Amino acid sequence: MKIRLINPAQLDAKGRVVKINREFVSGLTLPYVAALIPGGHDISIIEESVERIDFDDPVDLVGLTAISCRAPRAYWIADQYKKRGVPVIMGGFHATALPEEALSHCDAVVKGEAEGVINRVIEDAVNGRMKGIYEQKAPHPLEGLPTPRYDLINRKNFFMPANPVQATRGCPYHCDFCSVSPFFGSRHRKRPVADVLADMAAAGPYLVIVDDNLMIDRDYALELFTAMKPLNKVWIGQVDVRSAADGELMKAAADAGCRMLYLGIETLDKVSLARTGKTPNLHTDAQAALMQIKRHHIDAFVSMIIGFDNDTVATARQIVEFCDRMRVPILFLYILTPIPGSPMFERMQRNGTPLKPGWHLYDGMHSVFDTPSLKSAELETLYMAIQKKIYTMPSILRRNFFPPHLFLLFLNLWARKNVHSGLHPWMGNTRWRRQLDIIPLLEPLTKPWIRKISRLLRFTEGRFTS
Numbered sequence: 001m002k003i004r005l006i007n008p009a010q011l012d013a014k015g016r017v018v019k020i021n022r023e024f025v026s027g028l029t030l031p032y033v034a035a036l037i038p039g040g041h042d043i044s045i046i047e048e049s050v051e052r053i054d055f056d057d058p059v060d061l062v063g064l065t066a067i068s069c070r071a072p073r074a075y076w077i078a079d080q081y082k083k084r085g086v087p088v089i090m091g092g093f094h095a096t097a098l099p100e101e102a103l104s105h106c107d108a109v110v111k112g113e114a115e116g117v118i119n120r121v122i123e124d125a126v127n128g129r130m131k132g133i134y135e136q137k138a139p140h141p142l143e144g145l146p147t148p149r150y151d152l153i154n155r156k157n158f159f160m161p162a163n164p165v166q167a168t169r170g171c172p173y174h175c176d177f178c179s180v181s182p183f184f185g186s187r188h189r190k191r192p193v194a195d196v197l198a199d200m201a202a203a204g205p206y207l208v209i210v211d212d213n214l215m216i217d218r219d220y221a222l223e224l225f226t227a228m229k230p231l232n233k234v235w236i237g238q239v240d241v242r243s244a245a246d247g248e249l250m251k252a253a254a255d256a257g258c259r260m261l262y263l264g265i266e267t268l269d270k271v272s273l274a275r276t277g278k279t280p281n282l283h284t285d286a287q288a289a290l291m292q293i294k295r296h297h298i299d300a301f302v303s304m305i306i307g308f309d310n311d312t313v314a315t316a317r318q319i320v321e322f323c324d325r326m327r328v329p330i331l332f333l334y335i336l337t338p339i340p341g342s343p344m345f346e347r348m349q350r351n352g353t354p355l356k357p358g359w360h361l362y363d364g365m366h367s368v369f370d371t372p373s374l375k376s377a378e379l380e381t382l383y384m385a386i387q388k389k390i391y392t393m394p395s396i397l398r399r400n401f402f403p404p405h406l407f408l409l410f411l412n413l414w415a416r417k418n419v420h421s422g423l424h425p426w427m428g429n430t431r432w433r434r435q436l437d438i439i440p441l442l443e444p445l446t447k448p449w450i451r452k453i454s455r456l457l458r459f460t461e462g463r464f465t466s
Contacts, residue, residue: 004061005065007046009048012360013366022158023047024160028164032149051157063090066095069361075102091109139189143192165207167190168191170186173279177344179342208236208237213239214238225256229257236259237260238261239293240281242289247296262332263293263300300330306334309371319333329412387425
């Protein structure tokens with residue numbers, strides 16, 4: 001069969017397709033699903049935000065994955081193929097949370113993880129009887145999983161030249177706004193280190209470890225980092241505040257090639273942390289965790305959220321002040337959103353909380369409900385005001401000029417251009433198409449002697465930034 005796997009584009013607030021020149025980084029889902037599909041099928045992957053879909057190109061099966069904000073576009077794509085008699089299957093977080101809704105547009109839905117069901121899906125598709133909801137009830141063992149089809153990833157479609165790898169699945173925490181635990185289960189499952197290393201060897205020199213909480217099992221993380229060290233990979237990943245505050249973990253990660261970590265600080269308000277179940281942050285000093293990352297020459301992509309019940313106009317000033325004072329290299333800012341599948345969404349549904357219609361608005365950039373302190377429109381205005389202040393030239397230079405973070409300066413200028421164009425900071429901008437080609441030229445900045453100088457400067461910063 002000729003199988004086409006599609007990651008649909010995002011829609012803007014008016015429902016128009018957002019076309020960009022590159023996605024930020026490649027996801028794991030479609031290359032991994034391609035590896036799971038048995039037999040010698042002809043498989044291709046399309047990133048619709050970057051590439052055009054030719055609906056008249058003959059295919060035998062279409063597979064879609066989508067987070068909630070991209071679900072409307074996924075449904076439209078599914079409808080176009082169904083009109084042409086092409087069977088469509090959909091999976092991912094949104095389809096798992098609302099399988100009946102997805103099934104109204106598709107021939108079949110994979111609910112939850114694809115292992116254990118994909119063979120049956122393909123067999124049924126070949127025999128023309130694919131329909132309904134496919135679900136693997138028990139978690140699938142993580143031993144012996146196939147290596148993702150990295151050959152199907154078009155590197156020109158992505159800003160970061162890194163291939164995705166997964167070492168663990170799930171998260172033991174139950175944050176109110178997160179759908180990870182409902183999707184994967186609350187048990188933190190780990191792949192054999194040897195299997196992870198095999199994927200890393202195939203993935204190339206630059207990696208993004210996509211785990212939602214890679215270091216929650218400290219012993220496993222230390223074992224993995226020790227084994228990774230001889231590979232000489234450069235990688236980015238995610239970490240919670242508690243793990244980031246662990247000096248031994250951060251040193252091991254840095255020695256294994258870690259250059260950037262996505263750190264979920266979320267909010268500086270302890271009451272909001274308690275109400276949303278963000279337990280790792282309640283008893284750990286976020287500033288100390290951030291400094292620990294800096295001391296080990298790791299750059300922090302800090303995640304913060306605005307829109308909690310306690311948030312006011314003053315919260316916006318606090319976020320900007322915190323980022324400037326702590327020299328946060330990169331801020332990923334979101335508006336609190338009740339994503340389908342999350343405890344927050346389920347509770348709001350039960351309580352009858354008014355939510356704006358249109359899944360395309362559930363992207364962390366739009367407010368879909370009023371808080372006790374802020375109306376939806378006020379929250380969106382605050383969100384954009386924060387972005388504009390963070391990406392002023394004085395703020396960019398203050399946060400990234402000393403110690404000199406040249407690559408991060410480039411990223412900040414990219415974000416600044418997008419904000420001034422009315423886009424999300426990390427969406428593509430066609431005016432920067434040629435500038436993207438200089439990214440490979442920045443590789444010398446990872447050389448050991450450059451890193452030693454930067455490590456010394458970063459150590460000083462970590463000691464004296466308060």
